[in-house]
Amino acid sequence: MSEDKAPGGGATLPAVPVVEAAGVGLTFQTADGPVHALKDVTLTIEKGDFVSFIGPSGCGKTTFLRAIAALEAPTEGTLTVNGMAPDAARQARAYGYVFQAAGLYPWRTIAGNVKLPLEIMGFSKAEQDERVRKVLELVDLDGFGNKFPWQLSGGMQQRASIARALGFDADILLMDEPFGALDEIVRDRLNEELLKLWSRTGKTIGFVTHSIPEAVYLSTRIVVMSPRPGRITDVIESPLPRERPLEIRDTQAFIDVAHRVREGLRAGHSYEE
């Protein structure tokens, strides 16, 4: 993988923020009138950050992630990814995207699925095989390359879909509730593995979740959002160290951050009560 791109590796250039959003708004026109999915979102994500977006359904967290990925287009404000328009960044294959469902092709083996983006991007055959081997090892799926998706558990399928997003060495990893459909035990393990993967590869990660412990455990920054219109209510810099064993969740620092996230979520909702 891209060890050379790890944070701190090249401190000479003034770093361009990975994501820079200023006053971003996004309004969907529906039959029932306009829906304000995002309003006045201003946020900067720096290289190597692990940023979680947390909030109830309809708060625009997924919409914002999709806007970064150029799967939705903002209707207001400016949004840049690696200093470019999001669509230019998409065409430059700046990010890997992990969806809530693994979405593996049932007609391809696990290796075949991981190879899919590599084929599309025109890597050579030898390079494809080499990269597939590396990323399957990275997500602990070596030896499962020749299996079909249905032969794997849900957690393993989701790991394969993460491998698929890692294969082409994008610096940004966008994850939309990737573990939302998994049980808590599997989720804990994958969270741990994701942190390891992040510290090994130095990627910038945008992570959508609606689990408070997950957000606090994983993130360097937690973006708390609230609905109608979708907006940011709080951005919390995590005081936790980058090295995080699972037990960190029992420390006072962890509990304090979780408390602040909960407060932020409650504040965003207050007008409903």
Add this chain to the structure above:
Amino acid sequence: MRSLGPVLTVLVAILAIWYVGAVLMNARWAEDQAQRAHKTLTTSELVIQTMEQKRPVLPAPHQVAVALWQGVFAVSPTSKRSLVYHGWVTLSATLLGFVFGTAAGVLLAVGMVYNRAMDMSVMPWAIASQTIPIVAIAPMIIVVLYSIGITGLIPKAIISAYLSFFPVVVGMVKGLRSPDAMQIDLLKTYNAGGVQTFWKLRMPSSMPYFFTSLKVAAAAALVGTIVGELPTGAVAGLGARLLSGSYYGQTIQIWAVLVVAAVLAAGLVMVIGGVQSVTLKRMGMER
């Protein structure tokens, strides 16, 4: 083997109903004959006579079986009385029409999925084409093609294709559109082009739909060919055989031909089912 019992039970039931039907429907003619000869029939005589008529309203199963045996095994396959000969004439046109129809169906479906104007303009015509009775349009097709010098296998194959393209269009449009929004988005994040999306996602996704429509199309192709042979003075083929049977009241011959047609259709569907099973298994889509 556990299913053997029920299968045999159903078969026996069908044969029993068929025999009862034969007795009931042929009894009138047997009684008329007896009356003219100033005889009265006992019940057992009546039953026997309903089963050995030359032109029964409903031939008994064993009469059809004998006709089948004679048509298939007792004459040379090149003879004009051979059901193998007529079956092959029909099957060859069916296969050609099936290939035409499938190709046309797939091409139309691809066009409709990728071109909105085509979707809006072609689909209504495809549906309209199937509302026209095939017996009405078949002679027109033969006449038009004859006038431009096309005769023989091709006109029948075109009528057969006319019926078989439709299920393929409907199935493939559905199949090519079966990938959900997430899968389309995924390819977008790779900046994949339209051609890549087609070959890597839409085409493989459509395979289960494709084979299902092929089964319907194969049966439709056979019907199309037989109908193409009916009103057109064809001298060979199952349709021609049906027509001559109905001219001369040869009900046993008609039933034998119907059985051959049914066996051919079942055979085609089974072959497609086999190819489907092997293909989907190799693709990992069937366990």
